[in-house]
Amino acid sequence: xxxxxxxxxxxxxxxxxxxxxxxxxxxxxxxxxxxxxxxxxxxxxxxxxxxxxxxxxxxxxxxxxxxxxxxxxxxxxxxxxxxxxxxxxxxxxxxxxxxxxxxxxxxxxxx
Amino acid sequence: xxxxxxxxxxxxxxxxxxxxxxxxxxxxxxxxxxxxxxxxxxxxxxxxxxxxxxxxxxxxxxxxxxxxxxxxxxxxxxxxxxxxxxxxxxxxxxxxxxxxxxxxxxxxxxxxxx
Numbered sequence: 164x165x166x167x168x169x170x171x172x173x174x175x176x177x178x179x180x181x182x183x184x185x186x187x188x189x190x191x192x193x194x195x196x197x198x199x200x201x202x203x204x205x206x207x208x209x210x211x212x213x214x215x216x217x218x219x220x221x222x223x224x225x226x227x228x229x230x231x232x233x234x235x236x237x238x239x240x241x242x243x244x245x246x247x248x249x250x251x252x253x254x255x256x257x258x259x260x261x262x263x264x265x266x267x268x269x270x271x272x273x274x
Numbered sequence: 275x276x277x278x279x280x281x282x283x284x285x286x287x288x289x290x291x292x293x294x295x296x297x298x299x300x301x302x303x304x305x306x307x308x309x310x311x312x313x314x315x316x317x318x319x320x321x322x323x324x325x326x327x328x329x330x331x332x333x334x335x336x337x338x339x340x341x342x343x344x345x346x347x348x349x350x351x352x353x354x355x356x357x358x359x360x361x362x363x364x365x366x367x368x369x370x371x372x373x374x375x376x377x378x379x380x381x382x383x384x385x386x387x388x
Contacts, residue, residue, distance in 0.1 A: 167316075195374040206364055206379040207317065214374075251316055255374055261330050262307065262366075262377060264316030 166190060169252050169265035177273055182239040184250050184268050189233065192257025196228060196235045199251040201267065207251055211237060242272040276301045278367050278380035286386045287355050295350045295383045297365030305329070306348040307377060308340060309364040317364055323348050324370070360387045 168187050176182045188196075195214045199207035213219045213226040213235065225238040235254075239246055249267040256263055279298045287293050299306050305324045309317035319332035323342035337353040346367070352359060362384050366377035 171314075197376055199379075206362075206382045209376050209378060212376050253316075259330050260374075261319040261322065261332060263319070264309075266314070266316045 165265070166256070166263045167252055167254055167265040169250075169268045171266055171268060173269040173271050175271045175273060176242050178242060178244060180242050180272075182242045182246065182270055182272070184237040184239075184252075184270065186235045186237075186252030186265055187233055188235065188252075188254045188263075190254065190257050190263075191230075191233065193254040194257070195255060196226070197253045197262075198224075198226060198235075198237045199253065199264075201249045201251060203248075239270075242270075244272050244274050246270060247272050278365060278378055280363075280365050280380035280383050282383060283381065284384045284386075286388060288388050289355055289357060291355050292351065292353045293355060293385065295352075295363050295365075295385075297348045297350070297367075297380060299346045299348070299365075299367035300378055303367035303369055303378075304346050305368045305370060305375070306342055306346065307366045307368070308348070308350045309366065310334070310359075311362040311364055311382075313361075320350065355387050357387050360385060 198211040201207045211226040223240045227236045251267045252265040307322040308320040311317045321331040322329045326342045342348045362382045366379045368375040368377040
């Protein structure tokens with residue numbers, strides 16, 4: 164079992180729809196979780212951090228964390244073609260502190 | 275506020291050669307982590323430096339080495355380059371040595387091995 168798992172996609176949604184990106188993790192000791200956006204050929208850009216169970220909203224983005232289910236999600240409301248990118252979920256290992264990334268989910272927003 | 279900067283942007287080497295990649299951390303950040311990202315994969319942790327000391331290492335052979343300078347900038351050195359070393363190398367900086375702090379990435383160095 165991978166430490167951080169994401170569906171590679173691609174996830175295709177029409178413009179204006181809600182995109183839902185999911186991530187599961189295996190380390191119950193992980194305390195913080197991060198979502199990064201990576202455009203093709205570019206480096207990852209931090210878009211959300213979440214540390215507590217529940218929802219955290221920032222503009223069109225909402226991160227959801229459920230530690231009991233070891234599940235993190237990212238919702239993007241009113242999706243725009245400019246949101247088309249790969250979204251990476253990351254969590255630190257509770258033993259080593261190193262940041263573990265999922266393989267990323269590719270999102271395509273169609274006009 | 276100055277972000278994370280990496281150099282060079284692109285590099286082409288041949289098998290067996292050695293390479294040094296450089297990274298300047300974001301102002302105020304004392305921790306630098308290095309990652310290797312192959313095409314279609316998430317970044318893989320190579321190692322982290324905190325206050326000039328190695329603070330954790332991933333599953334990479336000893337020919338991958340690094341150091342951090344007093345100004346918190348860092349270098350990644352790879353010896354005896356192999357074809358599989360072709361990847362995007364990312365540097366990220368953060369506050370403190372904990373993985374719980376968000377990390378901010380530079381633009382990366384794309385290394386191609388011929």
